[in-house]
Amino acid sequence: MTSLEPFGTRLRRAMDERGPLCVGIDPHAALLTDWGLTDDIAGLERFSRTVVEALADRVAVLKPQSAFFERFGSRGIAVLERTVAEARAAGALVLMDAKRGDIGSTMAAYAATYLDPASPLFSDAVTVSPYLGYGSLRPALDLARQSGTGVFVLALTSNPEGPEVQHAVRADGSSVAAAMLDHLRAENADAAPLGSFGAVVGATLGTAPAADLAINGPLLAPGIGAQGATAADLPKVFGAAAGNVVPNVSRGVLRHGPDVTALRESAARFAEEVRSAVESALHSKN
Numbered sequence: 001m002t003s004l005e006p007f008g009t010r011l012r013r014a015m016d017e018r019g020p021l022c023v024g025i026d027p028h029a030a031l032l033t034d035w036g037l038t039d040d041i042a043g044l045e046r047f048s049r050t051v052v053e054a055l056a057d058r059v060a061v062l063k064p065q066s067a068f069f070e071r072f073g074s075r076g077i078a079v080l081e082r083t084v085a086e087a088r089a090a091g092a093l094v095l096m097d098a099k100r101g102d103i104g105s106t107m108a109a110y111a112a113t114y115l116d117p118a119s120p121l122f123s124d125a126v127t128v129s130p131y132l133g134y135g136s137l138r139p140a141l142d143l144a145r146q147s148g149t150g151v152f153v154l155a156l157t158s159n160p161e162g163p164e165v166q167h168a169v170r171a172d173g174s175s176v177a178a179a180m181l182d183h184l185r186a187e188n189a190d191a192a193p194l195g196s197f198g199a200v201v202g203a204t205l206g207t208a209p210a211a212d213l214a215i216n217g218p219l220l221a222p223g224i225g226a227q228g229a230t231a232a233d234l235p236k237v238f239g240a241a242a243g244n245v246v247p248n249v250s251r252g253v254l255r256h257g258p259d260v261t262a263l264r265e266s267a268a269r270f271a272e273e274v275r276s277a278v279e280s281a282l283h284s285k286n
């Protein structure tokens, strides 16, 4: 198997060179309509191509949300394949937002889909759900190590329903989310400059979580823009861990399309807000 440089190393470099912003490629039906496109495969293709053309040469990470492609069936998946390939060729890291999770033997097939370089959907990293037990993710974690890709595990999600599961207290007194972060810390032990195994922690949490965010890996922070969080929330949620945060904005940027310049300007504004928020979080700790 061909192996890339570890994902964490590649991500740290991209964050240093381009800033840490991740922009989502979420072709909502409403956005296709707002862009003057048809809600069909031609609209999907045009939307995705435009986002890649506008942003793949300047943001660190693009995150296609697989569901919006899957809803068009096999032809939607074909557009997703091309989107991933074109975004990677233009220099962005691609984080496939698939949120997969299943028993280990099935997880191995999901892992092969996104993290095996021979797969048509090969991506730099994938989101997974650990709620069949962290150990069920092992095939994805192992394949990521082999192929130089990354895995982002849901820990404290941005939606209001998350705490029902994620704040639940385990028999040993730790919360489910804290246990997921502990697993990731162990996964990333000894990695430098950054581990390849990330956690998803919503920018919407409002305050610093009780759980320890120092996992020596990236922290994907969705929720800025349409879900109500702003870059200014990053210091209070992430504190000293802000230097490893990859903030995601999807609709907040996408609503400025289809004009390529307007998409670029919006992403640049978010990138500047994020840069100054991260700087102030790190500065206040010194």
Ligand SMILES: O=C(O)c1cc(=O)[nH]c(=O)n1[C@@H]1O[C@H](COP(=O)(O)O)[C@@H](O)[C@H]1O
Binding pocket: 024, 026, 065, 097, 127, 156, 157, 158, 159, 200, 202, 222, 223, 224, 225, 226, 227, 248, 249, 250, 251, 252
């Ligand atoms: O894993 C994710 O990306 C994710 C985790 C989470 O806790 N919350 C969350 O919103 N997301 C994704 O991040 C994107 C947020 O989109 P906007 O609300 O439009 O910025 C969507 O693609 C969600 O599926």
